[in-house]
Amino acid sequence: MTSARSHYNIPGDIMFVEERQSLILEELHEKGKVRVKELSERFQVSEDLIRKDLTALEEKGQLKKAYGGAVMVKENVHRKIAAQRKHVHTAEKQRIAEKAMSMIQDGDIIFLDISTVNIELAKLLNNGTKKITIVTNMLDVMNLLVKSDMSVIFIGGELDYGRDGFIGSLAMEMVKNFRFDKAFMGVVGVDVHENAVMTYMANDGMMKKAIIKRSRNSYMMCEEEKFTQLGNYTYAELEDFTGVITNQQPAKDVCKAFAEHDLQLYYA
Structure with a gap:
């Protein structure tokens, strides 16, 4: 079975949107944060397209957009004895x-x-x-x-x-x-x-x-x-x-x- 990482060699505009967003989340979980510029270069797509990906993922609650990129969503832990x-x-x-x-x-x-x-x-x-x-x-x-x-x-x-x-x-x-x-x-x-x-x-x-x-x-x-x-x-x-x-x-x-x-x- 082909690893998802192999898709990094495929231009992002040829990928399915879901594939690219899945790889963005994979990198986010590995590094804790991602940057728009770096993702744009990696997937060979425009920075505007990456920003749209990040917005879509944020709306799903899967990340939090930050200046220049995104970070992981942190759980707000309520008081427990x-x-x-x-x-x-x-x-x-x-x-x-x-x-x-x-x-x-x-x-x-x-x-x-x-x-x-x-x-x-x-x-x-x-x-x-x-x-x-x-x-x-x-x-x-x-x-x-x-x-x-x-x-x-x-x-x-x-x-x-x-x-x-x-x-x-x-x-x-x-x-x-x-x-x-x-x-x-x-x-x-x-x-x-x-x-x-x-x-x-x-x-x-x-x-x-x-x-x-x-x-x-x-x-x-x-x-x-x-x-x-x-x-x-x-x-x-x-x-x-x-x-x-x-x-x-x-x-x-x-x-x-x-x-x-x-x-x-x-x-x-």
Whole structure:
């Protein structure tokens, strides 16, 4: 069967419109963005024709037109409590947690914030033998570690929107008294083109920002799909983190953005 890529040698005006648009989407998913000028040269058609293709694809909800080209459509993730998310993509979260576990050393003081991936990491820590101190503001994590031999410190304050853990001014005041070796942070969405790391709510974002400020090394913990999702509040930029831990290698444009911001990529 002939690969779709072989059509790149065929002038775009000879192709069916659907074929050309399919190839445009294929390149978009591979690179994260496409440019009108480059597509025009590749398919040997006018830039106006490419713009019409992009408009048609945007009307179908398959991309978003941007200056000079188009980018992928990002899902706007609505607020969900951890109880609704903890059983979603469990295998991916476990792989991320295993990678994070390998980065923790005896003697570390680590922070586990409100994140369903951190539930999986807490399970591994609970069954392990690492001699560390864990600080957390997430109720599920605390409940898992309540009988642990490790030193566990719980941050109190105001219950968050989903009643998953504590945030607010009192919690942030407590965090200011610590210095963490590593912080493992939850992420709702990451927009590498806008240099934005997002969560659901502003008060959760402010708490995350305070944790990052008190951490020598901060790591995003997120499934690969989070790079095509949006949250409601930007709490950090890429360069605020030491690295990102995900379940598989992201798209080329995402990897490029991480490298440009000196962000170390770890994936299972």
